[in-house]
Amino acid sequence: MLIYNTASRAREELTPVRPGKICMYVCGVTVYDLCHIGHARSALVFDVLVRHLRRKGLDVTMVRNFTDVDDKIINRANRENRDWKEVAETYIRAFHEDMDALGILRASVEPRATEHMQDIMDMCAELIRQDKAYATPSGDVYFRVRSFPEYGKLSHRRLEDMRAGARIAPGEEKQDPMDFALWKAAKPGEPYWESPWGKGRPGWHIECSAMSRPWLPLDIHGGGMDLIFPHHENEIAQTEACCHCELAKIWMHNAFVQINSEKMSKSLGNFKTIRDILASWLPETLRYFLLSKHYRSPVDFTPEGMDDAERALIRVYECLAQARAGLERAKWKRSPLPEEIASEWAELGKTFDEAMEDDLNTAMALGHVFSMVRIANRVLEDKTLRASEATRDLLQELLRRMDGVSEELGLFGQDPATFLEDMRACRCRRMNIDVARVEELLAQRAEARAAKDFAASDALRDELASMRVEVRDTPQGQTWELIVS
Template sequence: MRLYNTLKRRKEAFTPANDNDVNMYVCGITAYDLCHIGHARSSVVFDVLYRYLNHEGYNVNFIRNFTDIDDKIIKRAAEVGKEAGEIAEKFIGEFYVDMDRLGIQRPTVEPKCTEHIPEMIDLTKRLIDKGHAYATPSGDVYFKVRSFDGYGKLSGRNIDELESGARIAPGEEKQDPLDFALWKAAKPGEPFWESPWGQGRPGWHLECSAMSEKYSPLPLDIHGGGQDLSFPHHENEVAQSEAATGKPFANYWVHNGFVQINSEKMSKSLGNFFTIRDILDKFLPETLRYFLLTMHYRSPLDFSFDALEEAEKGVKRIYSALSQIDVELAKEKWKKSPFPEDLTKELDEIEKHFAEAMADDLNTAGALGHIFSAIRLAGRVAEDKNLRKSEGGRDLFARIKADMADWGTILGIFEREPAEFLLELRDNRAARAGIDPAKVQELLDARAQARKDKDFEKSDAIRDELAAMQVEVHDTPQGATWDVL
């Protein structure tokens, strides 16, 4: 497997520090609001990485934290007249609701900041003792950025360029504008913990360093998060962790790209900000997950509802093919007749290319393309009467079904029973189109009776009425079914 390492700015062969054991830390949410689609993308990306590493036989210790004390949480609590801890617990619960719907597997451990204050105080003391941090008279503790020679190596920032735009705000007691807070003295009415520097709370960057060290030997094999975290958050993590321990903090840094809305940055002020629930009110969770995998994780992803509808068509096409494969495999009799070897070899190549795509920096977009190749191959066999009825055809269908189960486990999609999913998808699309399924069924029953009575004029009129409702009728040996045009 090769991963793009932000630290080295290139793809590198992935080799864990300790044989098959992988320690992976991914920055989690600050729990003060509902998650948006940017959170969804990051969660899906690292869920697929987690799934893939497990699939490849690694023993993965996956750590994803919750920031449950922060300026934003405190501000939200003040706005609604509640305690900060109550706000954090509420939105951690809401986070799980959204992630469970998206099929995000639970990490090995999910530490909360407020449960690890002693570790954060200990790390701060070590940094002060080594001359990398200092306490102010008011009880703040700052990290000395210039004391760490490697500052800027992750993000590629030049310390002199950073200095030109840095200022010390009125009331701050920093020795240098670039220094950042490890510990913040408590303000009136804010939550606080006792420390050697007085009552206060940890700085955001400190949290992840302390919790990483708590749950994994350093260096971490993989540290991940959104592209927006590379600076200053991850840069500051590197500085404080490496200054404290004297060893590398993480060997591979993996960052996912931004989500854009109609080619613009997602922003509440622009009115183009969507929560996960905004989207799942209209589309099925699997459609959103599939959409998030259609671009390489490091590339920007342009979200629009039109793009989501295109993704839905892709999901439907694959589930429809899987449903057809199930129908074919339900047959009891198969002919012993020659089966073209080149078709079997074609599937060999598809399987090989899927594996190569996933091993090449988690190229889910390429992997999905190979899934469609397998589906097209199944379609070609199904269209040929002789191949469809042969034992070779049966074996190919069974193999593709097994491949799809394996690939679906890695990607976290296509794991539902096809017929059941397609019905749910139909009803979901009907709801968006304002179609009443009960009314459709009433018309289908009336049409069936008209056909039974040989009143074909009435039958055709009902079909036209359904078409005007954007309903497509399919006549099958088992009776009429319907779908949304």
């Protein structure tokens, strides 16, 4: 498999450090608020990578940390007059609820900063012993950036350029403006841990270096692009200076989510939490929407984009429902498929996997899924092909291939009838359509039809149409669909 490595700026073959095993570490969230759609994207990208590697037969260990002590957590706790630990617990629980709803597999290991204080202090002490870090009179510990000549290698920045723009803030006891904090002396009223340098707590970057240490070197280190500098650059400096071992073979970063072409931020008031989105759309719609773009391209979240994602999902599930129904035919005729269909179908058996192996190109992989759906619909709709044994084989193969697709992407894996029903209910909620009222009108219309009162039946049909409900009369009775523009 090829993965784009931020460090080398090239696609590289993923070769496991330990044969048959992959260990990846993905930076998790600081638990002071609900997760937004950007968190969902990052979690989803690495979820799909884990699923893909596991399906290839690799034994994958996925480590995702929680930063559970931090200024933002403490500030929120103070503002709400709560204990900071309780704030962290609340948002760890919310993270699990939201990610579970999106079908994101739990990480194999979820280390928390507060559970690794000794490891963090040990790493600081080792760096001080090697003269790569120093403690200040007030009890801060700084990393000596000058001691790591490769600093800047991940973000492709030159230390001299960075130093030219850096200043030491008043009151800071840094020896060099580029030095960064490993350990911070506690301010009054803050949580603290006893350390060789006095009461204090760790800086953000050192947590990840301490918590990823048991798995060095990592096969893959991941996160959002916003973490490349300074977070990941600093992780590399700390770990490689301390342990004399490469931190990660491949650095994989996902791009941002924008909202209506604007950067998402609390100050712009366009901040979308996962919960905001799941109030209007199904979790699978968000999953599909995010995976329909390559992970290194920015995604622009718009309601129209989500509606398109809904239509795409409906198209696939309707095809799966038709394929299942089509397979229930009792009599099959021995006749082949036209050569162009057969050869395109055979080709599609490989292309999904090739797209996934090419830097996790989920956008292209989904394109191949739609090609499969197009072919399946074509043979299902064609009266001369529908009853052919070759069609039966194709439909069986479609369902088999889609099992694999759903294992890897976490899409299209539900029972089609249930999914389509859930989708209709979700759209009704969003369009403010009262489903109970629809059912009531349908029942009245059935009665009118049974009594051969066609004027009443037509009036009810019109009333339903004005509610954006289209009635269809089938041999099995009335069915209804939403009229979606």
